[in-house]
Amino acid sequence: xxxxxxxxxxxxxxxxxxxxxxxxxxxxxxxxxxxxxxxxxxxxxxxxxxxxxxxxxxxxxxxxxxxxxxxxxxxxxxxxxxxxxxxxxxxxxxxxxxxxxxxxxxxxxxxxxxxxxxxxxxxxxxxxxxxxxxxxxxxxxxxxxxxxx
Numbered sequence: 001x002x003x004x005x006x007x008x009x010x011x012x013x014x015x016x017x018x019x020x021x022x023x024x025x026x027x028x029x030x031x032x033x034x035x036x037x038x039x040x041x042x043x044x045x046x047x048x049x050x051x052x053x054x055x056x057x058x059x060x061x062x063x064x065x066x067x068x069x070x071x072x073x074x075x076x077x078x079x080x081x082x083x084x085x086x087x088x089x090x091x092x093x094x095x096x097x098x099x100x101x102x103x104x105x106x107x108x109x110x111x112x113x114x115x116x117x118x119x120x121x122x123x124x125x126x127x128x129x130x131x132x133x134x135x136x137x138x139x140x141x142x143x144x145x146x147x148x149x
Contacts, residue, residue: 003104004127006120007145008138010111014091017108018045019052021089022073026058030103031085032073034060037092042075045091049073093119099130111138 009017018034025032036042042062049058060073068074068082079096081088086103088096093116099105107123109116127134136148 002099002102002127002130002132004099004132004134005104005106006124006134006136007106007108008111008117008120008136009108011139011141011143014108014110015044015048015052018089018091019049019058021106021108022049022058022060025087026072030087031071031083032087032089033081033083033085034073034075034089034091035079035094035096036075036077037094039077041092042077045075049075095119095123099127099132105132 007017007021022032022034034045036045046060046062049060051057058073059071060075061068061071062075065071069084071083074083074085076082077094081101087106088102089106089108090096091108096105107120109120111117124134124136137145138148140146
């Protein structure tokens with residue numbers, strides 16, 4: 001059964017949250033696809049994953065790099081899974097119709113954007129209707145992630 005996680009971003013932006021989630025994914029030995037809403041966001045995430053910490057980077061690639069099957073993390077705007085990922089991160093309102101194709105799907109949405117919150121609610125309903133195990137995570141003012149549902 002696919003596990004679907006919703007991360008409600010309020011206190012930290014995507015650029016602070018995504019690298020740590022991808023890092024934990026790789027530590028578990030899983031491959032990941034990060035699907036963004038635009039090519040510009042893919043470019044920004046590409047730079048971010050190389051530079052998010054002074055002492056580290058996250059190995060990844062994009063369509064420009066070629067050989068997607070060799071990439072532990074693949075950044076894209078497309079719905080395909082070119083690196084055989086078990087985890088799919090969806091940002092900027094990106095969505096997937098094939099919830100069962102992954103072990104884990106992670107929606108990250110901006111809690112200050114009413115349209116993004118409304119879309120996340122619809123995605124939640126769709127995941128529940130598909131029989132997925134769904135959880136909701138909200139960040140406390142102290143920066144800790146708390147499971148809410």
